[in-house]
Amino acid sequence: MRKRRRGSVIVVVLVLITLASLLLARFMEDNSLELAMATREVDRSRLRMDAMSELELALAVIAEIRSIDLNKIHDPAQGYDDPHKYAGIPVREGLEVNFEYEDESGKLPLATLDKNTIIQLLYSLGLEQRDAERVADAMVAWTSKKYESIEEEATDAAYQRAKLSFKPARRPLRSFEELRTIGVAKDFFFDEDGNPTRLLRDFQQCVSLYTFGDTNINTASDALLLSQGLDERQLALIRDRQNEQKKRTTGVPPYFRVTSEVRQLIGASGSLSRFDDEVHLMWVRVTVKEGQAKCRVSALVAIREDVTFTAASADPDTTPSIDALTGTASARTFTPTTAASTSSTGVTATPTTSMGRGFTGGGFGATAAKAPTALTPGVALNPASAVTLGGRTSSTSLNYPFQIIAWSEDNGAPKVTAPLDEDEPTAIRRPGQMSTSTTPSKNK
Secondary structure (H helix, E strand, O other): OHHHHHHHHHHHHHHHHHHHHHHHHHHHHHHHHHHHHHHHHHHHHHHHHHHHHHHHHHHHHHHHHHHHOOOOOOOHHHOOOOHHHHHOOOOOOOOEEEEEEEEHHHOEEHHHOOHHHHHHHHHHOOOOHHHHHHHHHHHHHHHOOOOOOOOHHHOHHHHHOOOOOOOOOOOOOOOHHHHHOOOOHHHHHEOOOOOEOHHHHHHHOOEEOEEOOOEEOOOOOHHHHHHOOOOHHHHHHHHHHHOOOOOOOOOOOOOOOOHHHHHHHHOOOOOOOOEEOOOOEEEEEEEEEEOOEEEEEEEEEEOOOOOEEEOOOOOOOOOOOEOOOOOOEOOOOOOOOOOOEEOOOOOEEEOOOEOOOOOOOOOOOOOOOOOOOEEOOOOOOOHHHOEEEOOEEEEOOOOOOOEEEEEEEEOOOOOOOOOOOOOOOOOOOOOOOOOOOOOOOOOO
């Protein structure tokens, strides 16, 4: 009996040990997962601050280069392509940093383009002449208050007969997604499944929804230059000048400092009326990586003050001064609560907001927060909020050199877009050239 009892005790003890081991393993697994999540969150927060610091460094370098180079920014080759090298500040140990710059003002401001210019651009991107005319006609009718489309699918009556009736916007585009709504145009910019076509992606690389001065010829694409009347020889001369591997005259930078340099290079022929030599609006993207953690911040920076964006239309349901049937203002003119400005091209646009200390200027879509009081020697401040303190100035604002128009952050994997058909290459043609496009007439 004693032996049987001893055997039973041993079995019970072994079962208890097994259960305890399973519970301990489960507890360790749960804690490991929670610890990994907490560690990743800490890494993201730390990398976010690193990314913002790197962005500040890039903007500081751009501001300094602009101040010493005739108050102009032309191209990353001026020195801001590598802010750490320019500033002589090493990257923090263990941190990988990558800077990317996309000149938004290297595109044509879509709100300022007339019908013929849109036709030339679409033709240079591969559309047949007739199709380019139809798409341009529909787009102009969508944005213009007076123009009526000659295409049946893009008339006001066609929009009213839709399953969900609506009216044309009668203002410049605020998003490329609006093209899904425009008759005729939607059939070329999106395929049957609603995915963007190559034409739309090429079009986005050539036009901007923001309004600014002339296009920066230093960063303009080949298709854009050809669509504006330059030929292949002139384009090759410009690219050879920009290519650092080619032989250039000593002391001549790989970018144009004044537009007269372009004219001297390409000759008398070729229109340069839409081009200048400097950046007005630019995306600055900073990616920082440490171990497996990564953070990317992107800021759309207004280098010059002539940048505007199309204002939102008033809601007829909440604004009594807007006629719900016609969409026009009655005798009582609607006055938005936010001050708006009208550009020289007649485009009503919302003003940009200066970026303050701690990224709290309102340019990021977040509510403005009160910035901490900063002691900033030698910075021009608002006299109403500044006091002298031992030779220094105390204020809650900073005289920031640029304006932040848009802001985005990404701590995850990059977005995956639908692959394009590699058998459908982009066809770049000059206006007036015979049609030899390899793309079908209806870009689907």
